[in-house]
Amino acid sequence: MLLIGLTGSIGMGKSTTAAMFREAGVPVYDADAAVHDLYDEGGAAVGPVGEAFPGVVKDGKVDREALRQRVLGQPEALKRLNAIVHPLVGKDRIGFFDQAKADGADMVVLDIPLLFETGGHLNMDAVVVVTAPPEMQRERVLARPGMTPERLDAILAQQMADAEKRARAHFVVDTSRGLEAARAQVEEIITVMRDPQKRPARDRSPG
Template sequence: MIVVGLTGSIGMGKSTTAAMFREAGVPVYDADAAVHDLYAKGGAAVAPVGEAFPGVVRDGAVDREALRRQVLGDPEALKRLNAIVHPLVGRDRVGFFERAQAQGADLVVLDIPLLFETGGHANMDAVVVVTAPAELQRERVLARPGMTPARLDAILAEQMADAEKRARAHFVVDTGRGLEAAREQVAEIVAVLRDPARTPVLTPASTSGRDRTAG
């Protein structure tokens, strides 16, 4: 089974791209959705996160905005949070792999927002980075309710620069070209990964997924 890491900075279109992989018949594990479940009422992370960060649990669930305010810009606080959440997500991911294997999947995608930042890319057979022009990224993110330029800048400061992610990627999907172009790039990546005769030795590339896999 080929394990592909899917990542990209905020506003690049990663969730949309993940949906395209699902449409192509590839099982996708959504790490952010898993965290949402862990933070929800009755979730396994509620008690330990509440103990580590007093005041962030409200009505039996973790208030993500309150938690964000406590960890944003504080590397030590983020490290404490990750030490709680990552093992729980890991156990959830094991279940995903077991289900995919039982279904005979030859390829799976792990949708992980901070894949490079947490070092998770080292465990992937290939990495796909989703990108878009910086001005389009800002336009998308600032259209979200409650988002401000200052908050966006703070989030970006916590993430690896897009250019560096692209340089480390095996494949890049550019959502700035439009949905159909992105869907074509995803289809080409899936085709290459499923065809041993076309799959090169996977080394980081900074070209687009379409250019990387052409030919």
């Protein structure tokens, strides 16, 4: 079963692209959704995150905004949080793999926002980066409720630059040209990955 990593900076259209893979019959694992479940009431991360960051658990679940305020721009705090959450997400992902194999899937997509930043790209058979021009990215993100230019800049500061992600990618999906163009790119990626003669070499990291 082939592993395809899907990543891209905030506002690039990654969720839309992930949906296109699903529509094409490829199972997609959403890391953000998994974390959301872990933070929700009864989630496995609520207890340990509450201990590590007192005050962020409210009404039995992790207040994501309060937690964000505690770790944004704080590398050590973010590292502590990742040490709690990543192993839990890993367990959840195993269940996804088992189900995909049982369903006979020949490939799966792992939707992981910080794929390169966490080194997860090294485990993938191919990496797809979703991109769009910077001005379109900012317009999309700033249209979201509660988003400010300062908050966007802080988020982008924690993410690898789009140009570097594109340089490391096996495939790039440009969402600035409309949904049909993006869908055609996704279908082409699936076709190429299913052809051993066309499939790219696994890792394109510099050095």
